[in-house]
Amino acid sequence: xxxxxxxxxxxxxxxxxxxxxxxxxxxxxxxxxxxxxxxxxxxxxxxxxxxxxxxxxxxxxxxxxxxxxxxxxxxxxxxxxxxxxxxxxxxxxxxxxxxxxxxxxxxxxxxxxxxxxxxxxxxxxxxxxxxxxxxxxxxxxxxxxxxxxxxxxxxxxxxxxxxxxxxxxxxxxxxxxxxxxxxxxxxxxxxxxxxxxxxxxxxxxxxxxxxxxxxxxxxxxxxxxxxxxxxxxxxxxxxxxxxxxxxxxxxxxxxxxxxxxxxxxxxxxxxxxxxxxxxxxxxxxxxxxxxxxxxxxxxxxxxxxxxxxxxxxxxxxxxxxxxxxxxxxxxxxxxxxxxxxxxxxxxxxxxxxxxxxxxxxxxxxxxxxxxxxxxxxxxxxxxxxxxxxxxxxxxxxxxxxxxxxxxxxxxxxxxxxxxxxxxxxxxxxxxxxxxxxx
Amino acid sequence: xxxxxxxxxxxxxxxxxxxxxxxxxxxxxxxxxxxxxxxxxxxxxxxxxxxxxxxxxxxxxxxxxxxxxxxxxxxxxxxxxxxxxxxxxxxxxxxxxxxxxxxxxxxxxxxxxxxxxxxxxxxxxxxxxxxxxxxxxxxxxxxxxxxxxxxxxxxxxxxxxxxxxxxxxxxxxxxxxxxxxxxxxxxxxxxxxxxxxxxxxxxxxxxxxxxxxxxxxxxxxxxxxxxxxxxxxxxxxxxxxxxxxxxxxxxxxxxxxxxxxxxxxxxxxxxxxxxxxxxxxxxxxxxxxxxxxx
Numbered sequence: 001x002x003x004x005x006x007x008x009x010x011x012x013x014x015x016x017x018x019x020x021x022x023x024x025x026x027x028x029x030x031x032x033x034x035x036x037x038x039x040x041x042x043x044x045x046x047x048x049x050x051x052x053x054x055x056x057x058x059x060x061x062x063x064x065x066x067x068x069x070x071x072x073x074x075x076x077x078x079x080x081x082x083x084x085x086x087x088x089x090x091x092x093x094x095x096x097x098x099x100x101x102x103x104x105x106x107x108x109x110x111x112x113x114x115x116x117x118x119x120x121x122x123x124x125x126x127x128x129x130x131x132x133x134x135x136x137x138x139x140x141x142x143x144x145x146x147x148x149x150x151x152x153x154x155x156x157x158x159x160x161x162x163x164x165x166x167x168x169x170x171x172x173x174x175x176x177x178x179x180x181x182x183x184x185x186x187x188x189x190x191x192x193x194x195x196x197x198x199x200x201x202x203x204x205x206x207x208x209x210x211x212x213x214x215x216x217x218x219x220x221x222x223x224x225x226x227x228x229x230x231x232x233x234x235x236x237x238x239x240x241x242x243x244x245x246x247x248x249x250x251x252x253x254x255x256x257x258x259x260x261x262x263x264x265x266x267x268x269x270x271x272x273x274x275x276x277x278x279x280x281x282x283x284x285x286x287x288x289x290x291x292x293x294x295x296x297x298x299x300x301x302x303x304x305x306x307x308x309x310x311x312x313x314x315x316x317x318x319x320x321x322x323x324x325x326x327x328x329x330x331x332x333x334x335x336x337x338x339x340x341x342x343x344x345x346x347x348x349x350x351x352x353x354x355x356x357x358x359x360x361x362x363x364x365x366x367x368x369x370x371x372x373x374x375x376x377x378x379x380x381x382x383x384x385x386x387x388x389x390x391x392x393x394x395x396x397x398x399x400x401x402x403x404x405x406x407x408x409x410x411x412x413x414x415x416x417x418x419x420x421x422x423x424x425x426x427x428x429x430x431x432x433x434x435x436x437x438x
Numbered sequence: 439x440x441x442x443x444x445x446x447x448x449x450x451x452x453x454x455x456x457x458x459x460x461x462x463x464x465x466x467x468x469x470x471x472x473x474x475x476x477x478x479x480x481x482x483x484x485x486x487x488x489x490x491x492x493x494x495x496x497x498x499x500x501x502x503x504x505x506x507x508x509x510x511x512x513x514x515x516x517x518x519x520x521x522x523x524x525x526x527x528x529x530x531x532x533x534x535x536x537x538x539x540x541x542x543x544x545x546x547x548x549x550x551x552x553x554x555x556x557x558x559x560x561x562x563x564x565x566x567x568x569x570x571x572x573x574x575x576x577x578x579x580x581x582x583x584x585x586x587x588x589x590x591x592x593x594x595x596x597x598x599x600x601x602x603x604x605x606x607x608x609x610x611x612x613x614x615x616x617x618x619x620x621x622x623x624x625x626x627x628x629x630x631x632x633x634x635x636x637x638x639x640x641x642x643x644x645x646x647x648x649x650x651x652x653x654x655x656x657x658x659x660x661x662x663x664x665x666x667x668x669x670x671x672x673x674x675x676x677x678x679x680x681x682x683x684x685x686x687x688x689x690x691x692x693x694x695x696x697x698x699x700x701x702x703x704x705x706x707x708x709x710x711x712x713x714x715x716x717x718x719x720x721x722x723x724x725x726x727x728x729x730x731x732x
Contacts, residue, residue: 101485105485
């Protein structure tokens with residue numbers, strides 16, 4: 001059964017709700033009198049048909065606990081319910097992936113889901129319905145990011161693009177007139193900033209996730225190929241110093257060795273650093289566009305915050321790779337699949353959430369409200385990212401090298417010797433590859 | 439209606455009736471998860487799918503072969519030493535406070551405060567103290583010991599001892615209170631007898647107090663040693679389980695929730711259990727003590 005836009009007026013819907021609730025109540029009352037009567041009333045309900053449509057409740061998973069606290073989620077639910085009478089939206093927030101994972105393993109999870117980062121493409125059909133029929137295919141970016149066997153299983157909530165978020169006043173104070181476009185110029189600027197008593201670049205080591213860009217984006221930028229990470233599975237030793245991965249790790253290691261990171265870089269976090277960057281005490285951070293509004297609201301003006309692509313090499317325009325953030329999916333076991341699909345569609349097209357989140361709107365032609373993105377686009381070759389293959393994710397897990405979460409960067413920076421740290425990673429990689437080859 | 443049930447049957451019925459609830463709880467929340475844990479440890483389950491690929495002993499071999507997993511026990515070692523020191527300090531304070539000291543109760547309350555504090559808050563306090571411009575370094579510099587000031591979290595040689603100290607500071611009051619209670623329950627006439635026999639204070643301590651505390655020392659060591667092997671919350675909150683401070687438990691978490699290898703993580707949990715049991719048996723052999731405890 002395909003769900004269609006409800007064309008009935010408000011009044012009529014209220015009537016149906018009333019009918020439904022009366023049938024419901026009578027069913028309850030009659031249930032006490034004996035099975036035959038209860039069965040009869042159940043028949044009545046199914047005959048009225050539309051009544052069951054009037055009481056659809058869908059549970060929607062979201063990671064935005066902040067939006068639950070500030071009431072935005074409630075507003076979204078009301079806005080959706082207004083245009084889609086007969087559907088009630090119930091939000092479910094989560095902080096820890098593992099709680100959702102336990103629900104999924106148990107088979108009872110929200111109707112509208114977020115695709116957890118550890119779900120490999122081949123597992124998508126086990127949990128979600130294909131969303132090919134939503135009619136979004138030509139309207140959105142990243143449409144095949146979460147797909148398997150030719151079917152789309154996830155629709156992005158918004159997109160991200162990574163680059164260096166910098167404080168313009170700090171750059172001016174150090175005598176830097178324009179953002180660096182080569183790696184050498186970047187190093188020179190770091191030295192200048194340090195000389196002027198400004199922390200050149202904050203890494204946020206303790207938080208771990210802010211380190212992820214150094215291994216899951218920068219190697220692709222260096223290779224000039226958004227698919228580079230996926231090709232690592234064919235290599236026995238992808239962590240050699242001259243490989244894109246090795247060069248990326250070398251850049252972050254150079255930053256630390258030269259004292260261009262925070263003085264106590266092993267005890268730093270994003271919440272602290274964003275205030276420092278707003279104040280101009282920290283000049284740069286390698287994050288996504290989403291960080292810009294947060295730094296602005298930590299105490300500076302939007303015009304003081306700039307954004308440029310990481311100058312990963314010494315020649316050519318650097319890549320800026322767009323990747324989707326969380327993706328929405330619909331639970332395979334949901335009783336209200338059509339209603340859940342409507343919500344997915346609404347979230348992407350009509351909710352205004354991508355801009356609220358400070359992300360790249362996933363819909364083609366929709367404008368972002370983060371002006372700095374244009375600055376980054378002007379200096380970069382913008383390409384769409386490529387999803388991780390199942391093989392890559394499995395090899396990462398078996399080798400226990402955390403490329404996507406920043407753990408690998410922590411390991412390398414913590415090691416006493418850079419070269420031997422890379423050798424160790426290569427060893428782990430090779431062992432894991434030989435295991436999965438069996 | 440008249441029930442004709444023998445006394446024996448009534449007894450059985452009653453016993454079963456009373457046992458059924460605790461047994462159901464025990465099975466549901468203790469035995470079933472434990473059995474499941476053992477079963478998972480022989481699979482490579484990823485925590486998500488409904489397939490549980492059987493891998494035999496592979497997970498157990500992996501734990502001992504991979505230095506990143508078993509090697510972190512070296513970090514737990516500092517907590518172990520810290521735990522021993524913690525017991526010495528706790529016993530020392532307990533002995534002092536069992537004497538008639540002025541404002542004894544005031545001292546007791548002050549010393550007990552660290553244990554009353556929220557564990558997370560304690561870790562945050564130390565996070566600030568351990569910063570480069572934090573309290574510890576500032577004081578060291580003021581008193582002219584600036585050479586000792588270091589980056590307590592950043593220095594790989596220091597970090598685990600710094601974290602073990604937090605653990606010591608937070609948990610010694612608990613040991614102290616147990617020692618104190620035990621000391622006070624030693625019969626007064628034993629001391630009187632010792633006094634009549636002309637025992638010195640040192641002899642009283644060595645031949646009367648400590649032998650009476652043997653069982654309690656055993657219990658306290660058991661708690662601190664297993665605590666040291668299972669050190670988790672302090673490195674987790676203070677450093678987000680960074681490589682330099684990873685313990686066996688934070689690695690287990692990592693394996694399960696970052697690398698989605700619940701099978702391997704289950705095997706690690708079981709290995710930890712076996713190690714705890716081993717260490718405790720060794721400790722019991724060394725310290726001795728009654729068989730009535732633990």
